[in-house]
Amino acid sequence: MGSLGGGAGAMVGLPALDVALAFPQATPASLFPPAVSDYYQFDDLLTDEEKALRQKVRGIMEKEIAPIMAQYWEKAEFPFHAIPKLATLGLAAGITKGYGCPGLSLTANAISTAEVARVDASCSTFILVHASLVMPTIDLCGSEAQKQKYLPSLAQFKTLGCWALTEPDYGSDASSLRTAATKVPGGWHLDGQKRWIGNSTFADMLIILARNADTNQLNGFIVKKGVPGLKSTKMENKIGLRMVQNGDIILNKVFVPEEDRLPGINSFQDINKVLAISRVMVVWQPIGISMGVFDMCHRYLKERNQFGAPLAAFQLKQEKLVRMLGNIQAMVLVGWRLCKLYESGKMTRGQSALGKAWTSRMAREVVSLGRELLGGNGILADFLVAKAFCDLEPIFSYEGTYEINSLVTGREITGVASFKHAMSAKSRL
Ligand SMILES: Cc1cc2nc3c(=O)[nH]c(=O)nc-3n(C[C@H](O)[C@H](O)[C@H](O)COP(=O)(O)OP(=O)(O)OC[C@H]3O[C@@H](n4cnc5c(N)ncnc54)[C@H](O)[C@@H]3O)c2cc1C
Numbered sequence: 142m143g144s145l146g147g148g149a150g151a152m153v154g155l156p157a158l159d160v161a162l163a164f165p166q167a168t169p170a171s172l173f174p175p176a177v178s179d180y181y182q183f184d185d186l187l188t189d190e191e192k193a194l195r196q197k198v199r200g201i202m203e204k205e206i207a208p209i210m211a212q213y214w215e216k217a218e219f220p221f222h223a224i225p226k227l228a229t230l231g232l233a234a235g236i237t238k239g240y241g242c243p244g245l246s247l248t249a250n251a252i253s254t255a256e257v258a259r260v261d262a263s264c265s266t267f268i269l270v271h272a273s274l275v276m277p278t279i280d281l282c283g284s285e286a287q288k289q290k291y292l293p294s295l296a297q298f299k300t301l302g303c304w305a306l307t308e309p310d311y312g313s314d315a316s317s318l319r320t321a322a323t324k325v326p327g328g329w330h331l332d333g334q335k336r337w338i339g340n341s342t343f344a345d346m347l348i349i350l351a352r353n354a355d356t357n358q359l360n361g362f363i364v365k366k367g368v369p370g371l372k373s374t375k376m377e378n379k380i381g382l383r384m385v386q387n388g389d390i391i392l393n394k395v396f397v398p399e400e401d402r403l404p405g406i407n408s409f410q411d412i413n414k415v416l417a418i419s420r421v422m423v424v425w426q427p428i429g430i431s432m433g434v435f436d437m438c439h440r441y442l443k444e445r446n447q448f449g450a451p452l453a454a455f456q457l458k459q460e461k462l463v464r465m466l467g468n469i470q471a472m473v474l475v476g477w478r479l480c481k482l483y484e485s486g487k488m489t490r491g492q493s494a495l496g497k498a499w500t501s502r503m504a505r506e507v508v509s510l511g512r513e514l515l516g517g518n519g520i521l522a523d524f525l526v527a528k529a530f531c532d533l534e535p536i537f538s539y540e541g542t543y544e545i546n547s548l549v550t551g552r553e554i555t556g557v558a559s560f561k562h563a564m565s566a567k568s569r570l
Contacts, residue, residue: 170525235272240292258429262532263384275302282405341388361406427504491553
């Protein structure tokens, strides 16, 4: 009887078969399917440079990340050894120009975001936090000395960043955050907590947003990895974006020298220009995820036979596939138009909020249909769709939840803000 207790479970059974051997009838996503979702020839709207970048990102992601993603997703670990490969995508600096940064157009950055997310949404979030939150914060809100000091190495992933706004008690209501910045000789003391902060368990530098104890306004600080009083602990048990390392951060009298306070952040409004960029990028994540799911389902249905015919031959299957394809065409055009509105300086907060809310909602239908199309394999990460299905859920909720983004647009089109309940205290910012 003793042999049945403790470690006996580890001796029962054999290791799982390689999925390609166990299920030879359909190719797993480690060998990524061809891109076939560009039905309305979106490529025609892109410049030659944008098309070339799209192809390059697609090729690197399919070759370098697709073979390892299910394994790392399952282990909830980040593939640090792949960072040099991700650096070759040329996306670490986002749209930042100068200081060793290539300065992509917003459109180029957006379609690249989709190409990364098409293969793996965790990698896309890892890049997005760094390139579209950290980089623009330093570029738009940093001093000249900070830009010269930090941007060149960040631009090549030689150093990695994270961006900390959310707190345990302040998620959607982030403008009420409580982390305190107190002036002390030569700098500042930061005290408080942050939650959900992507890349924070390993980032070399953390952008911490805190409330100035004197002015009560928002300030921003660059905090270095390993400084006394700083602790970031990995959040466990996520069902989506499992490769992304989200951290719970505790700041206990963390000293930040004056030279590391970001001079351009003096109110919540000052970070809205950063969020305008990151939100457009997040719009393109559900688009990319949907493209990957469509590609996978398209191949799978032609390879898998039931009732003596490929699944692709059945009407019910075709209708689902076409519904997915229609969603993708519409999402791409909305995302593209947002890029053009941003690039011409006309994009409003309501427009970007609608883009984020709507694409994440449409993508939910795409991944849900994809999950149905694959039957049992629709719940296996090896065939991409289950992983994508789960990865979309955190995206539905971050960078403003679906509801909050809808309310931002609602405020813009009605002139009436509906966020605050009559029961809530007045906002402090
Ligand atoms: C995977 C992941 C990565 C993240 N990365 C980062 C990061 O790098 N940096 C960072 O700062 N933050 C990050 N976040 C935090 C993210 O921005 C928050 O989760 C998000 O803002 C929502 O906050 P919350 O989770 O506390 O939900 P809550 O604010 O508690 O909301 C819970 C629910 O109530 C709804 N709700 C809230 N208020 C209203 C209202 N007024 N009217 C109607 N509905 C309402 C919401 O829509 C939601 O459905 C990340 C989150 C996730 C899941």
